[in-house]
Amino acid sequence: MTEVLLVAHGKLAQEMKNSAEMIFGKLPEFYTIDFLKEDGFDSIKENISVVLNQMSDSVIVVSDLFAGTPYNACCGLAMEYRQKNIEVISGMSLPLVLETASMCGNKTPKEIVDYLLSICSDTVRTFLVEEDDDEEDL
Template sequence: MTNVLLVAHGKLATEMKNSAEMIFGELPNFYPIEFLKEDGFDSIKENALNILEQLEGGTLVVADLFGGTPFNACCGLAMEYPEKGIEVLSGMSLPLVLEVAAMQHAKAPQEIIDYLLSVCANMVKRFVIEEEEDEF
């Protein structure tokens, strides 16, 4: 089973887990980490490390923004603790989190990331109103 850390600005990580649980039911191995105004780089690392120390197996971190503080802090942990098998992904969205929830029991973190990268273009859709052609 893959452990999942959801790490994001504000309360997005907590609400993302809550939204995913509306669809999947309880997700006990999903751990939200909030990044609030009073927090900093070190507090994100500390909060994530406290969770990681209690977990066994690989962990997938889903962060909101590439290059943002939550993402960078978790990349730092992945580099400092390679033995923990931490994989970090940015671009958190509900479709992405739902895909992770669907695969968490059967796939390792790297397998989940490989799959997500192969289908990510399908997660963003544009609504287009087709104009009717005039018939003469």
């Protein structure tokens, strides 16, 4: 089973898990780390390290911002923890977290990331009002 670590600025990680659990149900294989104003790179890296040591060897890390401090710390630790199968992805959103939750019971971190990358353009949508020029007068 793949375990999931959500890491984000502010309290987004914990609130993202809370929101996902409203829809998906309990997610005991999900862990969260918040990155607060008083935290720095070293402190978040230490917090992530503590949690990674509690997790299995099959982990997907979902961070909020590409190249942000949480993401950079996760990437650094993924390189240090090469004995674990860790994949790091950025762009945290509720659809992304729900898709991850639906697959972590039977997919590897790599399989999950590959799928998420294949559908990411489907998770951002816009509503367009189209006018029908062929509308007949009634």
